[in-house]
Amino acid sequence: MGPNMLILASAAVLLLCGAANAARILALVPVASRSHHIWNSALTVGLAKKGHQIWALSPDNLEDNIYPNLTQMVIKGTYEKLREDFTMESFVEDSPFTFLKTMWAFGINVCRYESSTQAVKDLLKMPRDFFDLIITEVVFGECMFMFLHHFGGGTRIPVVGITAFGMGPWTDVLTGARTLPSVFAFPILPYVSKMSFTERLQNTLLTGYHWNNMIREYYPEQQKIAEEAYGEPLPPLIDLASNISVILVNNHYVLNGPQAQLPGIIDVGAMQCSPAQRLPKDISSFLNEAKIGAIYFSLGSNLMSELLPKDKLEVIVATFASLGPGIRVLWKFDPKVPIGHLPSNVLLKKWLPQEDVLGHPKTLAFVSHAGLLSTQEAIYHGVPIVAVPFFADQHTNARRLVELGVAVHVDFLTLTKESFKEKILNVTINPRYAENMRKMSNLLRDQPETPLDRAIFWVEFALRQGNDGMKALRSAGFDLAWYQYFLIDVLAAVLIAIVSPLLLIYVTMKTVMNKLRGNSKSKKKKL
Template sequence: YNEISIRGSTPLYTNNFTLEAVEELSYSDALKMIGGAVGADVCDHVFKTNELIQLKNSKKKYDVVVTELFSTECMLGWAWHFKAHSVVITSSENLPWATDRFGLPDNPSYIPTYFVDYTSKMTLYERLVNTWTLIKGKLLYELYSTKDSNVIAKRFFGPDLPDLNVLAYNTTLHLINTHFSISNSRPLLPNTVEVAGLHVRSPKPVDKHFNQILETDTKGVIYFSMGSLFLPETFPKQILQAMFDALSEVPYKVLWKANHTNFSPELRIPANVHFETWMPQHDILCDDRVKLFISHGGMMGTQESVSCGKPILGMPIFADQTLNIKRAESSGYGKMLNLQTVTKENFANALRELLFDPKYAENVKKVSALFKDRILNPLDTSVYWIEYVIRHNGAPHLQSSAKDLAWYQYYLVDVIAIALTIPAILSYIAYVISKIFLTKIIKKSKIKTN
């Protein structure tokens, strides 16, 4: 294969987010960031690289183009350029703007939207919020991402490039990083395939360095990581100190992903906490000595924790993280704390409950068995369906006719209108006829009386 690296062409967000940078983001601000800074702006940067310009001018041929469906559609231009089938993969929960192109049902009465923290059983108020969030997500994605991405993509691929919404409509296959065992059970189409855990491999024994770190004379190890974006060193000092004080009281060693030199020297860090700037997360989580995962609730880490059968203490910060931890709570293998209101007491209580109540370990093992009980593993499933699309020339028979319907046809607004109009017309006709007859009867009655 031919590997092309465009590393350095866009800003890196890894280990570059502070809590303050996202805590005040509204829903609209979040969509603007997704569609702009990590969407259309990325297209603008990468399409200016010599590597992609050379690729566009090359004579290479491809059967299929696999690209991400998250913040922009501009990369679908490659499928049009190479006259190849397009396959998209979403690394998160399905998105509000990802369903219409396939005709995939996204009924907000029981399917929580990516940006809410509801379960599938919602109150009336939650269904109202969920519906508005779904509609707003579709509209703002068009405004903040697709509009600018269209201009950028046409500038790069040429004016003959079809509208990106047309290319999205012609997408062949969608691979989604979800699974019904840890997400909501929802209707899917044949060309919409769940592949949660695509990044999860068989765990390997940790190397000598981490093996020594995991060795402990305590009851076990707590693994603490807030993911690859957020810097826990930048959290408010009172929150960090509350965590340190609570962790000092549990008979466990704590392995924390952070740079200890960046913590304030005013903090009292207990002796049972060990810091590393990078760790093989999945291998560590699957180690029998690890008993609990403290996390921000990111999708990848949550899936790894479930795969390894470890309970989660989640402190979500952004996007789908609250939804992920809420699901862990509702399934009985996790607890959620609001990072902004963490105290020594509530953090210690959550730790004790997860570590000493056996139901959490039992529940996560049950969910782990469901998560891994599949005909094929996620990687082989993805390979099979991509090759299926190639073998069957795009597999148009997988497409749903629902995507060809206008919104009023899809939701039967026209049928309902007719169903309501006909009885109304008949009722009106009956009313008019009755009025005429009654008028005549009254007139005759008056004549006889006179």
């Protein structure tokens, strides 16, 4: 039996073994981010291995799909459309408020395009009672909540939310929780949990601004897109999303710090992480032959090194050349794109198996944009970071990594060869960075089960318990206005109860004193 036949036979055995408890699951994963696809795929593939029948609606295609019970409904053309509308490399210059507006435009543009594609139209043609459970991303694909209505999510069948973005106000809207601006830094701000008064003020203003625009502008626009695609009026998308009782979030205290959470918000941070595998021969040889060690440089799946400004690329190349032949650099960069003279210690690859590179014993440091998924993988494999954040949570992650002593921060806008080289060498030579990162890695790995096993448990929990069982996880806070949740109305009543008697006493005493003064003046006049 050939290797391909063996793989197919193994998949068939897995399918048959799980057939008795197999469910038909729809995974709505429309967010246009290849790194998020890796995270989402960890769950869909894990469920397929358990024997469940999976239909995944996504702009990404799992190229090595060997599971006959994992059907991919590919939304074509999303990334091409995004590149027409957005240049992510330029986001580094945006203020937090400007970046928020850009992200809302991103979510609306993606939904407007994807909702009109053939894959979405094909899914709408499927029988309404076809699926047993729906998994849905909860941010930047809100128009797809129309499928919760279409297939009876939250009424006929349970719904499980997922988000690779981690914790944030987007989970609050759906669960009734409220992240406190006093201790929870909005993910696009470069703050951590302990904020100064000025930082708390800015954090509160930005959080309120986000809440207001989500409710008043963003969701209504998504509603219009969904109804146009669906062809008839829909219940409010927020009401549909309120049927999500469990949300699997890409969060772990080792990086994000401890947070107060509802029982229906499940941490499955680093769900995509796994032990390193053998590297392709050319990459393995390049790393193994490094006398001192190697640097891995990648800006993730959305940012592209090839599109960085020419002057910055010249600085980066000159810095790598100045490291000398003993330190080699593996750079995720399309070799077909001209870059000028390339130093002999640098190898370019359009795509790299990131976890396998980070897990290689010669890898000394990771020059990274500090995106959440890349950061988790660096922690998992114990590799310190040279953080070059551009936007969103990258600034927050970078600041926390620096405070934890596992990274140095590089400002891309003021990048110079001297400063960049100094910080790379600092991380690679000073042993405290690697030692601190090893401690973080131990904390991340020290769990009673893997994050993926935990995620699968909660999906199957929802299948077993159904909608009635899932209602036990619904927070009473969902039905409270923000001022009720934060007891503003109660505090106002208490304040009135305290102030009113004092005010009454003050007015009474003032009246009495005025009367006494009036009587005194009258007596003086008579005299």
